[in-house]
Amino acid sequence: MQIAGLNNQTVRQHNRRAIMALTWRYKRLSKSQLAAHTGLSIPAISKILDELVGEGKLSHSSENLSSRGINSGHYQIPIDGALILCMDVTPTCIESQLIDAQMTPVGDFSHIKVNAPTPEALLAAIEELWRQQQKCWPGKQINLALGVHGQVDPVTGVSQTMPQAPWKKPIEIKYLLEEKLRVSVRVDNDCIMLTLAEKWQNDSNRQDFCIINVDYGIGSSFVINGQIYRGMLNGSGQIGHTIFDRDGIACDCGRYGCLETVASLSSLKKQARIWLKSQPTQSALDPETISIRRLIDAWHEGDKQTVQWVEQAANAIGLTLYNLLNILNINQIWFYGRSCEFGEKWLQTIYQQIGFTPFDHGDAIRTRQTQIGFGNLTRQQQITGIGYLFVEDALVQA
Structure with missing residues (x-):
């Protein structure tokens, strides 16, 4: 097995990338701030900054970010790019x-x-x-x-x-x-x-986290060691097409019983329409006009049948995530999509199925416990x- 070492050029490239990434994240940074973030000395930072400015990858402004002490302005991504x-x-x-x-x-x-x-x-x-x-x-x-x-x-x-x-x-x-x-x-x-939005705009994220988008379908994406993991064939993140019910209905992917067929909003809407047509006098919901918006409202109104459907869907998501957590041990998960409008009760139903993974014990419970919540970024972000x-x-x- 061949293992590559780190020569001076490789280390320098790593430091250049670190400085560029910090500048994109924080927009404007001084030498002292870059040194604090990277752990590099001011002379080392200065040399790399001079290179990046000379290549046009960064620009320098004489405006100081602090009124305390003497500093040499700040650095930023050039504003005149595309x-x-x-x-x-x-x-x-x-x-x-x-x-x-x-x-x-x-x-x-x-x-x-x-x-x-x-x-x-x-x-x-x-x-x-x-x-x-x-x-x-x-x-x-x-x-x-x-x-x-x-x-x-x-x-x-x-x-x-x-x-x-x-x-x-x-x-x-x-x-x-x-x-x-x-x-x-x-x-x-x-x-x-x-x-990408969470990785670059949410400073509270850990090096490993997962995004679950529960909407028309169910998608996911993983960040591992600070990098998006796509897999060799770019197929990573197909959580919606993990098999939940081997005897379930056909999925658009061609298989049967995928998570999407029992827990996505499109599957909930389909399930509601089928049931409402077979039980026309049992609900105030109309199978011909039922919409995702109406299902969400019916959930909050406490409609018995809707509550049952949504809880079953949430349980399916929770059980699938339990398996995911045991395999990857990613313990920070953010939910997006219109299903988030079901609110905290829906989220708690998912969390109850997960419980504590085998890795959530001892000090881990206090410092690195599985964190599951709704994403807080605006739609613009x-x-x-x-x-x-x-x-x-x-x-x-x-």
């Missing part, structure tokens, strides 16, 4: 936020409904939003970062499956948009978008998260 239009894309809705080179929002957050019966119609809707921004920023390069529901190949930028779409074929989103718009395009799964694909690419080359 803008990034971040989008969360489905066939029925596109949410977007423009951000600058420092990953700071520019202008208003946008939520528009779209009608995309074909891949071409969806690409046209994306292009139209981009062209609207280009009119507002003439002469400025505006790159695209897209979070897409379903299975995505982040290397090729191909949307392989999009469960909410009426089509089944893959879409070469990255290639087609780059050819048409002549800008850089990054594409990844919408759960990766949420994970969540959409901005997909823009950090450009940051992570840049760090590889720092």
Whole structure:
């Protein structure tokens, strides 16, 4: 077995990346602040900063961040870089936020409904939003970062499956948009978008954490040792397609009894419609007009049948997460998606199924106990998260 050592060049590259990552996270930092974060000496920090400024990767301002003592201004990502239009894309809705080179929002957050019966119609809707921004920023390069529901190949930028779409074929989103718009395009799964948002904008996160998105389907994404784990074939995070009931109903993936078939919002809505049609006088809910919004309201109103469905779904999620925790020992989990509107009772039902993992004992209970909660990032922050694909690419080359 060959094990690579760390030579001076490798250590230097690591330190450069650390300084760049800190600057993207905190926007503006002085030499002393960078030294405190990295543990490097001021002379070592100064030498690396001079290199990065000379390469145009950082800029220096004489403005001091503190009025105490003598310091040499601060460092930041150059503001004159390309803008990034971040989008969360489905066939029925596109949410977007423009951000600058420092990953700071520019202008208003946008939520528009779209009608995309074909891949071409969806690409046209994306292009139209981009062209609207280009009119507002003439002469400025505006790159695209897209979070897409379903299975995505982040290397090729191909949307392989999009469960909410009426089509089944893959879409070469990255290639087609780059050819048409002549800008850089990054594409990844919408759960990766949420994970990037948490990784870069929530300082309380540990080195290992998990995002669970319970909405139309159920997706997840893991950060291990501070890095998003995708797996060799980019298939990591398919928690919704773990088998929960081997005798269950068919899933869109072709197998039977996946977690999505019993615990996603689409499965709850389907279950409600079937039951309501067979028991027309047993509930005030209408099978023809039942919506996810109505199911959430019925849960809070205490509708007996709805409570039973939602609790069964929460129990299924909890049992699946129990197995996940025992395998990976990731003990910080954040929930996103419309299912979060079920509230604390839904979350507690999930937590009760998990209990304490075999690793939550002794001092671990007090300091590293499994932490499960709702994600606190705003929707604007969540959409901005997909823009950090450009940051992570840049760090590889720092």
